[in-house]
Structure formats: structure tokens, C-alpha cells
Amino acid sequence: MSVQALIFDVDGTLADTEEAHRVAFNNAFERYKLGWKWSQDAYRELLKTTGGKERIAAYLASKTLSPSDRKRLAELIPAIHAEKTKFYSSFVADGAVPLREGVARLMEEALTAGCRLGIASTTTAANIDALLGSTLGPRGLEMFSVIACGDQVPAKKPAPDIYKLALQHLGVDADQAVALEDSHNGLLAATGAGLWTVITPTYWTESHDFSGADLVLPSLGDPAKPIPGEPGSKLEDAAWLTHAELVRRVEQRPHCEVAALYAPRAA
Ligand code: XBP
Ligand code: MG
Numbered sequence: 333m334s335v336q337a338l339i340f341d342v343d344g345t346l347a348d349t350e351e352a353h354r355v356a357f358n359n360a361f362e363r364y365k366l367g368w369k370w371s372q373d374a375y376r377e378l379l380k381t382t383g384g385k386e387r388i389a390a391y392l393a394s395k396t397l398s399p400s401d402r403k404r405l406a407e408l409i410p411a412i413h414a415e416k417t418k419f420y421s422s423f424v425a426d427g428a429v430p431l432r433e434g435v436a437r438l439m440e441e442a443l444t445a446g447c448r449l450g451i452a453s454t455t456t457a458a459n460i461d462a463l464l465g466s467t468l469g470p471r472g473l474e475m476f477s478v479i480a481c482g483d484q485v486p487a488k489k490p491a492p493d494i495y496k497l498a499l500q501h502l503g504v505d506a507d508q509a510v511a512l513e514d515s516h517n518g519l520l521a522a523t524g525a526g527l528w529t530v531i532t533p534t535y536w537t538e539s540h541d542f543s544g545a546d547l548v549l550p551s552l553g554d555p556a557k558p559i560p561g562e563p564g565s566k567l568e569d570a571a572w573l574t575h576a577e578l579v580r581r582v583e584q585r586p587h588c589e590v591a592a593l594y595a596p597r598a599a
Contacts, residue, residue: 335579336508342453344514344534347429356420382454383488385413421462431467434552441575450478452498454488478502490517492524516540528582
């Protein structure tokens with residue numbers, strides 16, 4: 333199989349965005365005078381639910397409320413989330429969130445090698461537009477052949493739906509694509525769709541279970557920000573993951589071999 337596409341997750345992978353999301357949620361809660369405030373510890377737990385609207389619903393489910401209050405607040409979720417998205421996309425548009433190290437470099441190396449780029453994310457198109465525009469300029473959106481995101485699929489990560497949608501629109505098979513992710517839910521979604529996976533965790537996801545991942549690195553690395561201990565620990569060519577090394581590793585050890593190592597033992 334040859335690698336035809338790299339499919340990037342957004343939040344935590346393209347950029348370390350979750351602190352900005354957390355502040356945006358809290359701003360929206362204040363705007364609606366809800367008296368809610370998500371601490372970093374609480375948010376780390378809440379992140380186990382993907383999707384902002386679903387996350388608010390999960391938080392609501394954890395609260396003790398009268399049936400009428402629960403119904404009123406549940407009906408308010410879309411409006412609260414829309415307000416949150418306004419706050420978040422304005423933070424990002426103002427340049428508050430840079431790309432993680434190595435992301436722009438790997439994207440350019442892939443495009444130069446004739447490999448296409450896709451996105452498979454749980455967040456909204458508005459947030460992705462703001463992030464790509466503020467970090468890569470007008471060219472940002474054009475670099476991606478496909479952007480699969482948010483409510484385009486009924487089941488969000490860890491369901492594989494968003495990756496299957498990205499593959500479908502790219503017109504490539506799962507064994508011709510690599511997923512780049514940061515979280516356990518993202519890993520499950522990508523492996524569930526049959527993709528080779530590169531995981532670069534963040535502060536929010538470093539404690540997650542990444543069993544079954546094909547390659548786990550602290551970041552993609554860059555000449556300006558080399559990965560400590562590399563080359564030699566996990567990488568061969570450089571102290572950052574190059575597109576050439578990624579392709580070589582995928583071709584040497586297709587995902588199906590790795591998945592077999594973690595396949596549940598037959599009863
Ligand atoms: C991570 C998510 C998103 C963000 C918040 O998405 O689960 O819900 O935390 O963004 P990704 P929204 O798949 O890119 O890691 O409020 O727009 O959902
Ligand atoms: Mg993510």
C-alpha cells in the first residue's frame with residue numbers, strides 16, 4: 333500500500349486548543365448567567381465526551397436539577413454552544429493558538445511528495461476555518477483536500493464515522509491513509525476506520541491509553557524544536573518525524589499487522 337493521504341485531527345493535534353475552548357465555554361456560561369465554571373481538572377474529565385454540545389449535555393446530566401430546569405437548560409445547549417463558538421473562534425482568529433511544532437512542516441513535506449491532506453475533527457467548521465486562517469493564512473484551507481468535521485456525522489469520535497467520511501471524500505482506502513491524533517477517543521476512531529495512527533498527546537491527553545497506536549511521539553518535532561532523545565529512540569532519520577520516514581514505516585509495517593497485536597484474544 334502507498335500513503336496517499338494524511339488525515340489530521342484538529343484539537344490537540346494541529347494545535348493545542350483545549351485551554352482556549354475551556355475559556356470560551358466559561359465565557360459563554362457567564363454570558364448566560366448559568367453560574368457554571370469548568371476548572372482545568374474538571375475539563376480534563378469532561379473532554380472524555382467529544383463534541384462541545386455533547387460535553388455540555390454530559391455536564392448537565394451530572395448535576396442535580398429539577399425536571400423543569402433540566403428541560404430548560406437542555407433546550408438552551410445549542411445557543412450556549414453557539415455563543416461559545418463565537419468566543420473561541422474570535423480567540424483563534426486573533427492568533428491566540430499557534431500550530432503545534434512540526435505540523436506545518438509535515439504538511440508541506442507531504443504536499444511536496446504528492447500526498448493529499450484531510451481533516452477529521454469533532455469541532456465545528458467555523459473553528460477550523462478560524463484556526464487555519466489565523467495560522468496558515470488564506471492558503472490554509474486550500475492545503476486540505478477534505479475537511480470532515482462536527483455534525484457532518486451522527487456519531488462523533490470514538491466512532492469511526494468521521495474518518496470514514498474523510499476517506500470517502502478523499503477517494504482513498506484506509507490502508508492508503510495515516511491518521512494523526514492526540515487522544516484515546518481519536519485513536520479509537522482512526523483505528524476503527526482501519527488507519528495507521530500517529531499520536532502526539534498534549535497536557536490534556538497525556539494520561540490516555542494509546543494501546544494499538546502505530547507510533548506515539550511527544551510531538552511531530554521540528555529542526556527548531558527537536559524531539560528529545562531522537563533520532564534513536566523511536567525515529568531513525570531525524571529528531572522530528574519526516575514525511576519520508578513516516579511513509580517508509582507505514583509501508584514496512586501496515587496497520588493490520590499492528591492491530592493484530594492488540595486484537596482481543598478469542599474467548
Ligand atoms: C475535540 C473535541 C471538540 C473540542 C471542542 O475535537 O472533542 O469537541 O473539544 O470543540 P477533535 P466544539 O476531534 O478535533 O480533537 O465545542 O466545537 O465541539
Ligand atoms: Mg483531538
